[in-house]
Amino acid sequence: MADSTMKTLRDSAAMRWTALLLLALAMFCAYIFMDILSPIKDLMQETRGWDSASFGRMQGAEVFLNVYVFFLIFAGIILDKMGVRFTAVLSGAVMLVGGIIKFYACSEAFMGTDLEAWFTNHLNWNGDLPIIGAILPFAAGMPASAKLAALGFMIFGSGCEMAGITVSRGIVKWFKGRETALAMGSEMALARLGVATCMIFSPYFAKFGGEVHVENAVKFGVVLLCIALMMFVVYFFMDKKLDSQTGEAEEKDDPFKVSDLGKIFSSLGFWLVALLCVLYYSAIFPFQKYAVNMLQCNLTLNPAEAGSFWAGESVTIVQYVIMLVVAACAFASNFSKKKSLKFSLMGVAIIALIVYCYMGYMRGTAETIFAVFPLLAVAITPILGNYVDHKGKAASMLMLGSILLVICHLTFAFILPAFKGNAVGGTVVAYVTILVLGASFSLVPAALWPSVPKLVDEKIIGSAYAAIFWIQNIGLGLFPALIGIVLTKTNAPGTAAHELNYTWALVMLAALGIAALLISVYLKAVDKKKGYGLEEANIKSLPNQVLEAVAEAAEE
Numbered sequence: 001m002a003d004s005t006m007k008t009l010r011d012s013a014a015m016r017w018t019a020l021l022l023l024a025l026a027m028f029c030a031y032i033f034m035d036i037l038s039p040i041k042d043l044m045q046e047t048r049g050w051d052s053a054s055f056g057r058m059q060g061a062e063v064f065l066n067v068y069v070f071f072l073i074f075a076g077i078i079l080d081k082m083g084v085r086f087t088a089v090l091s092g093a094v095m096l097v098g099g100i101i102k103f104y105a106c107s108e109a110f111m112g113t114d115l116e117a118w119f120t121n122h123l124n125w126n127g128d129l130p131i132i133g134a135i136l137p138f139a140a141g142m143p144a145s146a147k148l149a150a151l152g153f154m155i156f157g158s159g160c161e162m163a164g165i166t167v168s169r170g171i172v173k174w175f176k177g178r179e180t181a182l183a184m185g186s187e188m189a190l191a192r193l194g195v196a197t198c199m200i201f202s203p204y205f206a207k208f209g210g211e212v213h214v215e216n217a218v219k220f221g222v223v224l225l226c227i228a229l230m231m232f233v234v235y236f237f238m239d240k241k242l243d244s245q246t247g248e249a250e251e252k253d254d255p256f257k258v259s260d261l262g263k264i265f266s267s268l269g270f271w272l273v274a275l276l277c278v279l280y281y282s283a284i285f286p287f288q289k290y291a292v293n294m295l296q297c298n299l300t301l302n303p304a305e306a307g308s309f310w311a312g313e314s315v316t317i318v319q320y321v322i323m324l325v326v327a328a329c330a331f332a333s334n335f336s337k338k339k340s341l342k343f344s345l346m347g348v349a350i351i352a353l354i355v356y357c358y359m360g361y362m363r364g365t366a367e368t369i370f371a372v373f374p375l376l377a378v379a380i381t382p383i384l385g386n387y388v389d390h391k392g393k394a395a396s397m398l399m400l401g402s403i404l405l406v407i408c409h410l411t412f413a414f415i416l417p418a419f420k421g422n423a424v425g426g427t428v429v430a431y432v433t434i435l436v437l438g439a440s441f442s443l444v445p446a447a448l449w450p451s452v453p454k455l456v457d458e459k460i461i462g463s464a465y466a467a468i469f470w471i472q473n474i475g476l477g478l479f480p481a482l483i484g485i486v487l488t489k490t491n492a493p494g495t496a497a498h499e500l501n502y503t504w505a506l507v508m509l510a511a512l513g514i515a516a517l518l519i520s521v522y523l524k525a526v527d528k529k530k531g532y533g534l535e536e537a538n539i540k541s542l543p544n545q546v547l548e549a550v551a552e553a554a555e556e
Helices: 013-034 038-048 052-068 071-106 114-121 144-175 180-206 214-246 260-265 268-282 285-298 314-333 339-363 366-370 373-390 394-419 423-454 458-490 503-530 544-554
Strands: none
Touching (some): 013 144, 013 214, 052 071, 052 285, 052 458, 071 144, 071 214, 114 144, 144 180, 180 214, 180 366, 268 394, 268 423, 268 458, 285 366, 285 394, 285 423, 285 503, 314 373, 339 366, 339 423, 394 423, 394 503, 423 458
């Protein structure tokens, strides 16, 4: 063991925050690629023939290997056996390979090739089977490009899940005993900004130069995956240097044990949290993949006049910078000890948000409207986490988050279409609903993940999280496809991409929120009866293995 007085990289605030920045930037890039085609669903239908069902299957393919080939478990084993450094670089390489395959599938170079003919004639599985058909990543009627893109997305998803648990483990390693909670919150905030970045820049590159080339959006994502891999490589050498200074072997997670499943699955609290998790997240992440197209179909958008500033390419950069000001000021205001500075930062964030929303309206594009989704989440996530730590009320927050989720999806389904023809009114309703949905997205994770250590035995927390993630991924793979299938079934064949009726798809998502609400109500009742302590404050010293498990959960 090294001398305790010896200074290491971890003891330097600059170095440990540099390590965090490398890991967070890698996940930021991965989150952008994850939804790179979501804002241009309409363009994929118009230029590549991807109907809603094909688009949904491709999007759901991301978690197919993680769930049905159990790669989620294998990723944990690899991390346990090989350590953070190796697994980080491996995950970056796997994501890049999957990204390149997806890029080739979406490119014009794929069209007319023998490979396209092969995919057209093969993998035509029966997609009409109830429920099971929605799980299948390939189905009869899918364009060859969608099938190959699904294959690439499967590979990317495997690497992304591996990267997620690795980044969490790396943060704990560098920040244990220091600013762990702040580090995790900062990483989550930056990762969520990846969603907004994707919404703004994917259409920008797809339409760059006035012509539509959807592969350019994916190419942008692949470049970011190259950057993510480079971030992991640099982190590799920093982490290796740290271990050489401390003389410690790499810290590794407790492995997932099959024998733990009996203890986990016999816990009522576990099942309530797992079901709440899969229902809630299935109504959020799959919705993200369709949200822009939903707005295109339900809003009256007035595109900016050609040749004006609002129609130019520079406005995208300006709006993105303003978005970063909103996020940075809102996030920083949570950590300001001086009230004057705190309120000043909040004021700047609010003014910048109003300016951002006005620019989105003037541009008349759905993707810039939905890009506000993570901004309120970035602002209030630290507040909510701090509240749960000091005041508790986790079960009540789960109920409130579920209620907001239901209200938002029903608003999208029935109220927003009523404003069709009213550009200003519809845009205002859309902005408010999206921001409230972002608030819900903060309420539930802030309360859900720290509650798990109160519901299962301390020795099996790591295995409990692995089981919850596996169950959650079932929903994340199923519902993108189900949304696409519902859209296909409830719209006439050949319906234009901007004229789809999203009512029943949104009602389905609202039903998930209602089910999550009922479970959260029951969970609160069970907590009161059995004394889990969900309504109690978390402000107690958690064992390191609990802290590590919560850190892993933060990635979700």
